[in-house]
Amino acid sequence: MPRLDDAQIESLASKAWEARLNAYAPYSQFPVGAALLAADGRVFIGANVENASLGLSMCAERVAIGAAAAAGARSVIAIAVAGCDEQGVLPCGACRQVLNEFSPSVLVVQCRPDGAHTVTPLSQLLSSPFTGDSFERGRSGERDSVGAGQG
Numbered sequence: 804m805p806r807l808d809d810a811q812i813e814s815l816a817s818k819a820w821e822a823r824l825n826a827y828a829p830y831s832q833f834p835v836g837a838a839l840l841a842a843d844g845r846v847f848i849g850a851n852v853e854n855a856s857l858g859l860s861m862c863a864e865r866v867a868i869g870a871a872a873a874a875g876a877r878s879v880i881a882i883a884v885a886g887c888d889e890q891g892v893l894p895c896g897a898c899r900q901v902l903n904e905f906s907p908s909v910l911v912v913q914c915r916p917d918g919a920h921t922v923t924p925l926s927q928l929l930s931s932p933f934t935g936d937s938f939e940r941g942r943s944g945e946r947d948s949v950g951a952g953q954g
């Protein structure tokens with residue numbers, strides 16, 4: 804399990820709040836910012852980017868992950884998420900799944916407007932992720948053996 808010191812948490816939280824200022828959220832009016840700490844020490848930011856075709860909207864977390872992946876980062880230590888809900892904002896289910904792809908042990912820093920924050924391992928937020936293991940098992944021939952003898 805990765806560890807974060809207070810200075811790292813404060814720095815990530817600050818960057819998430821800063822990224823939130825660039826959110827494009829004309830439909831929800833709920834800007835969210837994210838700041839992701841990659842294992843190599845680089846920080847990538849994201850903000851939600853909405854679209855009139857609502858299903859095309861992107862969450863701040865996935866924008867940050869996309870930026871990190873496009874820059875070659877493949878392992879994530881933590882992601883801070885900042886939104887103006889007094890309880891803070893946690894990644895949605897889709898973002899949890901996408902975070903899990905790169906780092907099942909990523910720490911999620913839930914930043915609250917009062918400056919407080921909560922750190923939760925992704926594994927607590929997404930206890931049974933879908934993984935590529937299913938593809939491997941599928942290729943092992945189980946399906947073929949099920950169908951064998953029926954042709």
Ligand SMILES: [Zn+2]
Nearest residue numbers: 862894895898
């Ligand atoms: Zn999301």
